[in-house]
Amino acid sequence: MALEQISRVIDGKRKIVKKPELLAPAGNLEKLKIAVRYGADAVFIGGKDFGLRSNADNFSIEEMAEGVEFAKSFNARIYVTTNIYAHNENMSGLEEYLEGIQGAGVSGIIVADPLIIETCKRVAPKLEVHLSTQQSLSNWKAVQFWKEEGLERVVTARETGHEEVKKMKEKVDIEIEAFIHGAMCISYSGRCTLSNHMTARDSNRGGCCQSCRWNYDLMMDTGNQQQEDQAMFTDDSSPFAMSPKDLNLIMSIPKMCDIGIDSLKIEGRMKSIHYIATVVGVYRKVIDAYCDDPDHFQINPKWVEELAKCANRDTASAFYEGTPSYKEQMYGEDNQSRKTNYVFSGLVLDFDIETNIATIQQRNYFKPGDTIEFFGPESEGFSQVVDTIWDEKGNKMEAARHPLQIIKIKVEQPVYPYNMMRKNKGKEHQTS
């Protein structure tokens, strides 16, 4: 693709005119709506069948239709993941299912198995077909193959780097979607059956139990019957582990925009609304700021910090910026989920500009004296200390203890419905 199609000088200032789509995950309608409100151009969701998160909430056809309607009002699109590798027994019901998805107004499906690709083209031709990362698509010639098969878009393998994706984009006229944030397989996607072997759960049909994230002892068979096998670790080192740090490509967004990647994808259909709001919100700002003025763009350190506030694990740029070393993996205690200092505490329902009182739905315990911060798509966010907390009837409360309870507090700057409030636990410790 020629460079001038990607950027153009408008009123003396260069702008990226081919802005990539920001694609967000959603495990249910609430998350879908948050993703759209926080700036996602498209949202991918799972249905009841043929998807890879069998333990997620997942959408009924009716919920898909509602999601599509909502997204439309924000000019956003919905994709449905149907990326299992089907067994014979999964073949029945596929046609009706795809017809249902098409009927719901969904824009496209994300697929790995040619069975589903061809069935979709036959029975639900209005749906775009996007090749899933489960195909571990790693070279331009394979991209060419899928282009000739009539696919609108391909998702690259997590193992591909910037130069590789650039070449794919140059060689083949097809939309390319690349992951920018979230957890990922440490194996080539679709090429791991650890789960099948260890727990009889089929990883390629949504049963993955993440055996890769367990600990193992790396041993060497000495080949000598008399001799014990040798441990390839010492007592004070951590066991062998295969946990990758989560992907985080915030610093790579400019170069991804520059080569015209069509869609930048955030992983995490199982993640909370707080996670989705934070990550989508940050990437929305980065993409908008870069595309508006690529020649004077600088990453705002606040955006990077913001991403860390919802992180379960450390993050890294993985293969996009070179070959990951041991530093991009987690061993020992790091292998466990890392708790951030921040906890999602409330969702803003309303704000009274006369009194500066915000009405908030409680999502986690907080009390007067806690340091909190508000964020949302309308502003850069602000931090304050909780003063008095009232219940709906105006009674003072010692603390907001009850999930989903409606409470009111005074805020120092305007907030908007669907803004979120998170508590800084670190500061709580310092003061108590």
Added chain:
Amino acid sequence: MMKPELLVTPTSVNDISVLADAGADAFLVGEEFFGLRLAGEFNRNDVKKAIEIAHQKGKKVYVAMNAIFHNDKVDFLADYIDFVNRVGADAIVFGDPAVLMTAREVAPDIKLHWNTETTATNWYTCNYWGRKGASRAVLARELNLDSVVEIKDHAEVEIEVQVHGMTCMFQSKRMLLGNYYRYQGTTMEIQRQGQEENLYLYDQERDNSYPVFEDENGTHIMSPNDICMIDELDELVEAGIESIKIDGILKSSQYLQVVTKAYRKAIDALVEDEDTYFDIREELYQSVADIQPKNRPLDTGFFFKETVY
């Protein structure tokens, strides 16, 4: 009853003649640069020799090109396919569509076997690759026997099924052994695949040992048990499966000879007279069990196992 091909993956050129005499009908060979998890490394000269020896004995040779290719290797595909075609290989085994695309350009007449290992799980998709140019589909090992037979019943391509040996459970592009050593601050020589290869991951909870090795395709983790279907071949053969495979990875040449002979006897007996097969199958199983390495229990893979999701 049609006699299935007995396909073996040899450890070196020297194996070809011996294993042919032991009863193998076909061989899968290749080099790490293009193929995945081979029992032995065959450079171009070895491939050529293997084909000469095998063809003299009326046997077939397939060449492995089933790696997951990145852009940097795409440019090497045409030359290798041309070579494989010129030396008279009977088929190329591929997983990546880039190989299929290149073969169409360079050697449109060479046979192609589709083998991604884990993703050949339904008959429609096997036939799909058939329509794209494959003459054979190699099934995922994570299927039960009923699914295999059902695929065969609907297949428009030849079906190949692994019936013996180790299977791969995991492939990462990352160098997970090297990374672990560097994390520990040790700098151990990373051993390459071959006879001296003997690292494994021990799973305390399941008391299983998973062989693990690194090569230029990344890190590979293998199954804790070896599949052995020698006493359960009747349904597969009756169904008309075209090729049954013994995978020789991380096995010795001597081991492969014994196992190949045993499967040869089993197939011949089965096709000639099923009752004879039923009479000798326990004995054949025992002959394999007797030489089985102590840390490699035999099982029946997923053939009789239900998987949920």
